[in-house]
Amino acid sequence: MSALGLGLIAAFAWGFHDICVRYVSQKTPLMASLLVVFCTGLLFHLAVMVGEGGFHPISIKASAYAVLAGIFFLLASLGLYGAFQRGPVRLVSPIIASFPILSVIWAVLRGAEVSPWQWAAVLAIVAGVSAVAYFSDDSENIGPSKGLTILYACLSSLGYAGTFAFGQLAAEMSDQLPATLVTRSTAIILLIGVITLWKLPFWPGRHALGLLILMGMADGLALLCMVSAGSLADAQYASVAASVFGLLTIVMAWAFLGERMTPPQWLGCAITFCGIGYLAV
Numbered sequence: 001m002s003a004l005g006l007g008l009i010a011a012f013a014w015g016f017h018d019i020c021v022r023y024v025s026q027k028t029p030l031m032a033s034l035l036v037v038f039c040t041g042l043l044f045h046l047a048v049m050v051g052e053g054g055f056h057p058i059s060i061k062a063s064a065y066a067v068l069a070g071i072f073f074l075l076a077s078l079g080l081y082g083a084f085q086r087g088p089v090r091l092v093s094p095i096i097a098s099f100p101i102l103s104v105i106w107a108v109l110r111g112a113e114v115s116p117w118q119w120a121a122v123l124a125i126v127a128g129v130s131a132v133a134y135f136s137d138d139s140e141n142i143g144p145s146k147g148l149t150i151l152y153a154c155l156s157s158l159g160y161a162g163t164f165a166f167g168q169l170a171a172e173m174s175d176q177l178p179a180t181l182v183t184r185s186t187a188i189i190l191l192i193g194v195i196t197l198w199k200l201p202f203w204p205g206r207h208a209l210g211l212l213i214l215m216g217m218a219d220g221l222a223l224l225c226m227v228s229a230g231s232l233a234d235a236q237y238a239s240v241a242a243s244v245f246g247l248l249t250i251v252m253a254w255a256f257l258g259e260r261m262t263p264p265q266w267l268g269c270a271i272t273f274c275g276i277g278y279l280a281v
Helices: 003-024 030-052 060-086 089-096 099-109 116-134 146-173 176-197 206-231 236-242 245-257 263-280
Strands: none
Touching (some): 003 236, 003 245, 030 176, 089 146, 089 245, 099 236, 116 245, 146 236, 206 236, 236 263, 245 263
16 A cells, blocks of 8 residues: 555544544543543554564664654644644644645655655645635634644644654664554653643543544554555655545534535645645556
8 A cells, every 4th residue: 555545544543533532622631531542542553463463673773763753642642632622623723734744844854856746736735624624613712722722733733743754764664563562652651651740630531431442543543554654655645645634524523413514615625635636646
């Protein structure tokens, strides 16, 4: 499978995850919810490793990159949960969805060749996702915490770019399964430290547990796809495709929750998938 295809699978998984975040973050402790999602993702990943016999040693350098990816992954997740808890999709999603630009810049700095038309396709995808989010329902009040919401979204965008950059570097040097295991374990250890330091609850409550487990499985699949793309050609386009998760969150809300989609939003969808189609050629 191509890096673009893996990115699209990750986008669908994260789209499902994020529409659940919109529901869960309003009713359960944020850090406890994230810990359940992380631990479920880890168990999902271990099951994949057992099934594929993926327990292979990795080098110290690859481990270091995987640890850095774990730090950025925790930053991305905390920013995403915090942003969706505070602000509406139309404010949060365009900012988070800008991370592919950072990923492509990073790829160029490492020597990848990106043509002007490919840059145009990347920008079209980001613009399409942003349009879908911007023209979403204006009934939500952004509220007085707009500045903090934007900060959380920016941290999430930076975190995702760093996660994929360092995670894919680790995957280039070793098998992606043990590299992702290190990434996930790092994020969990750091999150436990944050919860302990701030004396926050570890238990999210029984009522949310089933949904959090499903979210963890989706998150585990998405991160596995993104790191696995590191060993493929044009790995940076996995990040571009994955950025569509914000658009898919809104489309799934239209399909399953009955939220309204406006003509400008459908136009944004068309622009986004035209950009993806061009990169896939």
